[in-house]
Amino acid sequence: xxxxxxxxxxxxxxxxxxxxxxxxxxxxxxxxxxxxxxxxxxxxxxxxxxxxxxxxxxxxxxxxxxxxxxxxxxxxxxxxxxxxxxxxxxxxxxxxxxxxxxxxxxxxxxxxxxxxxxxxxxxxxxxxxxxxxxxxxxxxxxxxxxxxxxxxxxxxxxxxxxxxxxxxxxxxxxxxxxxxxxxxxxxxxxx
Numbered sequence: 035x036x037x038x039x040x041x042x043x044x045x046x047x048x049x050x051x052x053x054x055x056x057x058x059x060x061x062x063x064x065x066x067x068x069x070x071x072x073x074x075x076x077x078x079x080x081x082x083x084x085x086x087x088x089x090x091x092x093x094x095x096x097x098x099x100x101x102x103x104x105x106x107x108x109x110x111x112x113x114x115x116x117x118x119x120x121x122x123x124x125x126x127x128x129x130x131x132x133x134x135x136x137x138x139x140x141x142x143x144x145x146x147x148x149x150x151x152x153x154x155x156x157x158x159x160x161x162x163x164x165x166x167x168x169x170x171x172x173x174x175x176x177x178x179x180x181x182x183x184x185x186x187x188x189x190x191x192x193x194x195x196x197x198x199x200x201x202x203x204x205x206x207x208x209x210x211x212x213x214x215x216x217x218x219x220x221x222x223x224x225x
Contacts, residue, residue: 052167052215054134057222060085064131067157069120069150070138072096075104080111088130089115090123121146123153130157135166136220140180140190144201151205155225163210167218170195176217195219
C-alpha cells in the first residue's frame, strides 16, 4: 500500500492535516481555539500570525508537551491548552474570533459533531468563523488513509461528503468557503 510507505518514510506528514489558514488566516490579537490541537502551536506559524492561541486536546502526552514548550516559544501568544474532548468547551460565550478543528471530525460520528458545533457556536463571537475538515471518501487516498489509521489504532468514520453541508445547515451555520485537500475537505462556516 503506497500510503503505508509514505507514512514510514515521513512523507505523509505534510498531507495529514488540511492547511486551515488558507481559508481563515489567524490575525494579530485574535483569540483562536484549536480543537484537537496536538502540538500545532509548536509547528504552525502562530508567532508570525501574532494570534492568541488556546488549545484543546484529548491526548495527555500532546497536551503536556504543549504546556511545557508553548510558553517557552512565546508566552504572550500561548494562552492555554485544556485536556478535554471536543464537545466540552469550558470557555465563556462569545470569546473566540476563530475556532479550528482539523484532523478531528473523522474519528467521530456526525451526531457527535452536531454537539461539537453547538459548543463552537456558543464560544464564537458573532462574526467569528469555524474552520474544520472532514474526510472525503471519494478522494483517491481516503480509504487507504482510513485503513492505515485503523491499523495504527484510531478508527476513522468515512461519511459521505453530502452529510456535512446538511449538518452545517441544521446547526444554523452557513458555508462561507470550502476547499479539497486529498483526503480532506475543508469547510469555513459562520453563524
